[in-house]
Amino acid sequence: MNSVVLVTGASTGIGNLTAKALAAAGHTVYASMRDIKGRNAPQARALVDFAFAHGYSLRPVELDVLSQESADAAVKAILDEQGRLDTVVHNAGHLVVGAMEAFSPEEISKVFDTNVLGAQRVNRAALPAMRNSNSGLMLWVSSSTVRGGFPPFMGPYAAAKAAMDSIAVTMSYELTRFGIETSIVVPGAFTRGTAHFPNAGKPADETTAAAYSRYNGLMDQVGARLSALMPDDADPQAVAEDIARIVSLPAGTRPFRSVIDFIGDGAAEVTEVAEQVRRDFAKRIGIDDLLQVSERAA
Numbered sequence: 675m676n677s678v679v680l681v682t683g684a685s686t687g688i689g690n691l692t693a694k695a696l697a698a699a700g701h702t703v704y705a706s707m708r709d710i711k712g713r714n715a716p717q718a719r720a721l722v723d724f725a726f727a728h729g730y731s732l733r734p735v736e737l738d739v740l741s742q743e744s745a746d747a748a749v750k751a752i753l754d755e756q757g758r759l760d761t762v763v764h765n766a767g768h769l770v771v772g773a774m775e776a777f778s779p780e781e782i783s784k785v786f787d788t789n790v791l792g793a794q795r796v797n798r799a800a801l802p803a804m805r806n807s808n809s810g811l812m813l814w815v816s817s818s819t820v821r822g823g824f825p826p827f828m829g830p831y832a833a834a835k836a837a838m839d840s841i842a843v844t845m846s847y848e849l850t851r852f853g854i855e856t857s858i859v860v861p862g863a864f865t866r867g868t869a870h871f872p873n874a875g876k877p878a879d880e881t882t883a884a885a886y887s888r889y890n891g892l893m894d895q896v897g898a899r900l901s902a903l904m905p906d907d908a909d910p911q912a913v914a915e916d917i918a919r920i921v922s923l924p925a926g927t928r929p930f931r932s933v934i935d936f937i938g939d940g941a942a943e944v945t946e947v948a949e950q951v952r953r954d955f956a957k958r959i960g961i962d963d964l965l966q967v968s969e970r971a972a
Contacts, residue, residue, distance in 0.1 A: 675922075675924075676700055676701055676702060677701045677702070677760040677761050677811075677921055677922075678701070678702045678704075678752065678756045678758055678759050678760045678761070679696050679701050679702065679703045679704065679760065679761040679762075679763060679921060680704045680706060680735075680737075680748070680749070680752060680759060680761070680762050680763065680796075680800065681693045681696065681703060681704070681705050681706060681763040681765055682706050682737060682739055682762075682763065682764055682765050682766035682792070682793075682796060683706070683707070683739070683765045683766030683767060684705035684706055684707055684721075684734070684765070685705075685707035685708075685714045685717040685718075686717065687910065688765060688815060688861065688910050688913050688914060689705070689763075689765040689766065689815075690705070690717070690721075691910060691911055691913070691914035692763060692765060692913070692914040692917045692918070693705035693721065693732060694721075694724060694730075694732070694914070695911070695914040695915050695917065695918040696732075696763075696914075696917070696918045696921060697724075697725060697728075697730035697731060697732035698728070698730060698918070699918040699919075699921070699922050700922075701731070701761075701918075701921060701922075702731040702732075702756060703730075703731065703732045703733075704733060704734075704735045704748070704752050705718075705721050705732060705733070705734050705735065706734070706735045706736070706737035706748055706766075707734060707735075707736070707737065708736070708737070708738045709736075709738075710734050710735070710736050711736075714734075717734075718734035721733070721734050722734065735748050735751060735752065736748060737796075739766045739788060739791075739792025739793070739795055739796060740787055740788065740792060740795075741795070742795045742798065742799070745795040745796050745798070745799040745800075746799045748799070749796075749799040749800050749803070750799075753803055758803070758807060759800055759803055759804060759810070760804075760809070760810050760811065761810060761811040761812075761813060761921050762796060762797075762800050762804075762810075762811075762812055762813065763813045763815065763917060763921075764793045764796065764812070764813065764814045764815060764838070764842075765815040766788065766789075766792050766793070767788060767789045767815070767831075767834075767835070768785065768788045768789065768831075768875065769828070769831050769873070769874040769875070770785055770828075770830050770831055770874055770875040770876065770877075771827050771828060771831075771874040771875070771876060771893065772827055772876045772877040772883055773827060773877070773882065773883055773885075773886040773889075774827075774829035774830070775882055775886075776877035776879045776882040776883040776886070777829070777830055777877045777879070778877070778878070778879060781830070781875075781877060781878065782830045782833075785830040785831060785834050785875075786830075786833075786834050786837065788834075789831070789834035789835060789837075789838055790834050790837045790838045790841065793814070793838055793841070794841070797812075797845070801849075801854075804852070804854055805849075805852045805854070807853075808852055808853040809853045809854065809925065810852075810853070810854040810855070811854065811855045811856075811857065811920075811921065811925075811928065812842070812845065812846075812849065812854060812855070812856050812857075813856075813857045813858075813859065813917060813920065813921065814838065814839070814842040814856070814857070814858045814859070815859050815861065815913075815917075816835060816838065816839045816842070816858050816859065816860045816861075817831075817832070817835040817839075817860065817861060818860055818861065818862040818863070818933065818935055818939050818941035819831070819832040819835055819836070820832075820835055820836045820839045820860070820941070821860075821940070821941045821944040821945055821948060822862065822935070822939035822940045822941030822942075822944065823939045823940050824863075824939070825892075825893065825896045826889075826892070827889075827892075827893055839858065842856060842858050843856075843858075843952070846930070846964075846966065847961065847964040847965075850964050850965070850966055851964070853925075855925060855926075855928055855966055855968075856930065856966065857920050857928050857929060857930060857931070857932065858930065858931045858932075859913065859916060859917055859920070859931075859932050859934065860931060860932065860933040860934065860935070860941055860945065861910070861913045861934050861935075862933070862934060862935030862936060862937060862939055862941060863904075863935075863937060863939065864904075864908065864909075864910045864936075904936055904937060907936075908936035908937075912934050912936075913934050916932055916934055920932065926966075926967040926968060927967075927968055928966075928968055929968060930949065930966060930968060930969045930972075931945055931949060933945055949969075949972070953965060953969060953970075953972065
């Protein structure tokens with residue numbers, strides 16, 4: 675079934691690949707990004723050209739997840755054009771790298787603003803229409819840092835992804851009686867195929883960052899090790915294809931979590947245990963009816 679899908683953070687990386695994969699799967703896709711007439715005009719034009727070349731229903735839409743007004747306007751534009759919004763893919767995010775101490779509270783707040791509160795702004799814009807239709811899918815792009823192994827110097831990002839993941843779980847209970855399903859896709863580390871690490875932010879406090887000079891070269895060493903562990907076929911396109919697969923599944927059959935990890939950082943194993951504990955606890959406290967059909971069947 676064709677779904678009308680909004681993908682956040684679709685100018686580059688996994689979001690861009692996901693928008694294309696969903697369009698190729700036959701869905702009507704709105705690829706959101708900031709400043710589509712300015713800084714991201716080339717990316718927006720590339721998506722338009724890609725859609726025209728293949729006959730896909732894919733179009734860029736202006737959406738800054740840091741602005742509720744922008745999120746509201748983007749969703750309104752989609753509803754005005756399509757009359758419905760079936761799926762939201764929460765992909766927008768930003769990585770920062772550096773010693774945790776060196777980040778100011780304001781800098782950490784900005785990371786949470788993009789990775790966590792940005793999703794909440796989109797939720798508040800999209801959910802009224804989805805609740806009224808008593809159907810839909812909220813798909814969250816999480817990270818294996820939430821439950822797997824990860825190196826140091828990723829503190830604000832890992833904390834923000836954990837917070838977003840927790841919100842996704844909470845909302846899954848709160849939305850199920852509206853017929854809105856939840857899927858959480860968990861990518862592992864990818865050392866190539868995205869600009870995630872090259873575009874990573876750093877703390878402005880260079881003095882405190884320099885105090886950690888005894889760790890100089892560690893991230894390069896970790897990156898080299900990760901690259902060595904990464905098989906040749908490891909590609910973030912696998913994440914995009916998995917998202918397209920999940921969106922295309924019939925309601926009631928979608929997985930609650932899906933882990934795409936090529937290096938075995940432990941996220942899949944921890945997730946299996948954690949999800950069983952979560953389902954068992956839901957039964958013990960009498961809210962197992964709030965679990966999705968696919969979860970109860972697991």
